[in-house]
Amino acid sequence: MHRSPRRLAAVALAAALLPLTACGSGSEGADTSEGADAAGGAFPVTIDHKYGSTTVDAEPERVVTVGLTDHDAVLALGTVPVGTTDWYGTHEAAIGPWATDLLGDAELPTLLTDTGTGPQLEEIALLQPDVIIAQYAGITQEQYDSLSEIAPVVAQPAEYVDYGVPWRQQTETIGRILGRADEAEQLIADVDALFAEARAEHPEFAEATAIPASPYEGYWVFGGEDPRSRMLTDLGFTYPEDVDAVIGDEFGANISEERTDLLDQGTVVWSVPDPEEGAEQLHQDPLYGDLAVVTEGREVFVEENSDFGVAYGFSSVLSLPYVLDQLVPRLAAAVDGDPDTEVPVAR
Template identity: 60%
Template sequence: MLGSLRGTRLAAALASALLLFGTVAACGSSDGSGAGSEKPAAANKAFPVTIAHKYGSTTVKAEPRRIVTVGLTDQDSVLALGKVPVGTTEWLGGYQGAIGPWATGKLGDATTPTVLKDTGTGPQTEKIAALHPDLILAVYGGLTKAQYTTLSKFAPVVAQPKEYNDFGVPWQKQTEIIGKALGQEARATSVVNGVEADFKAAAAKNPAFAKSKGVVATPYEGTFVFGSQDPRSRVLTDLGFTLPSDLDKVIGDEFGANISKERTDLLDTDAIVWIAGNPAEDEAKLHKDALYGDLKVARQQREVYIKESSDYGNSVSFVTVLSLPYMLDRLVPQLAAAVDGDPATKVPAPAA
């Protein structure tokens, strides 16, 4: 699985981490695989807390101080709750510390987190061990059982919840889970309520949303459509939109999937959000396809094109308690123009 040299380094890191964490017992996993951390100077009365997840449950015995986020967007919830991770996992944007522009204000004077990368073989175990974590968060993620077991040798691991697809946890639930793990349940509820109020205000201001059908897609290797459990689709439903009735039947038990040409009809909604690498080129290519170009949504230009590598595009994919207000300021006016009932209305460029 690893080369001999890499294997040697991994073994050394494992031994070092186990020696360090075996001497303390502030935190632990209920299955016995979790390691401990130093006890903080002032105990938080919220602890211990036990959190259920896909691979059982994990008990956090004391307030964590060295948090590593393996979940691709978990850092935003941590920051929203007043803590700064020592390590984050890079997903989109290549941001310093893997902290998007919607969240940098939460860093304060803290040290910028060390960025980990998922190279396609899972979390960077050696680097995580070197950070000496006392809590590892993998809520918005897809940890395997083997990866969970390995990481649990270093610190308590909160894996993705079992009631959702991998990478399918709603942002509200993500924030609540992380809030519990950090001993900040009340604060988590407060910040969730604040963002939900933003959604309610946008829906109330745009009653056409509740009468409209929408879908989120990307022209990736054909046409990739996001299902109802994907956070991007939940943005639409939280605003009042409905999704195509047989969307999940076509996609299956996944967060999204490429659809066949025969199911292009799924895209014929009142508004479609395209997350595109090059919006101008992708729009031209899509409209040249007779199957798509003949749909009303295309002919009436009720399409919202979002550049995926932009800060706006990254916020649309992050879907966190911090990225959502930033995203709503830009997306809501575009959706409103798309569903206003007048084909002559142009979808505006996003706000700066």
């Protein structure tokens, strides 16, 4: 990130005014035993991440989320962030209808706009956060260092690709940050029960492969560590190994026209701005349109900027119940083997 004098001044001001409630350590594999009893809300708690570890000494009151979906878990655990980060640009303060009831009488968080240069340091500094959460994120070492001058930062976990943290770990980690690990475990268990119910009702999912994709700059396929892919495997589907091998160490990638055969799966869940127009354009390409996944009607189309589409993209502990209610019957219709079965658009 380019550090302008204005940015550095904001950071210096925040550092001077803020008594930090936590401290960061640059050592890898730091001992987390002191936070082992955080299930009861005990502090301090130390959390390892991609750039070392961060210790939270006391319950944070002013939380800023840099991770694009992290605020859902924060809200689900009873805290309204003072700042959230924009992604879709479709909802006020980036809070979807599945989460608005949790705001209560609190003020809406300040929406932080990522313009492509990374987290906005001046805006974040003015919010005087106690902690900055970046779980579903891809912040760099330089961005982490800059943010750490404002407040303690819990960056994305090292063991997953950027933007690849599983929703369970995201929720568990945020629960520890907030001193509400027990509540986080219960939230996870409640959503897991919904997945178990769907798998029991649809054993056919376990016999099919599934991938999420987008016609972004050709054919973009989300990798096995993307939250959408994890949701599909949680439902029982198999993420195809040959697709993961092509995508490699990323949360997703474009595939070449020569490899459109990789799209011929049990089902493809397409995220498109306009489902009707998107389907027409995709099907006009003979390299894709002649595949069995098309001719046998095994596609699901999601309107990506609709409430449902945003919730699907989030695939968070808070949005997943909202998503599963619509998506499960559409997936069942897509994999039933009957091309005459209508698969309604998910809006």
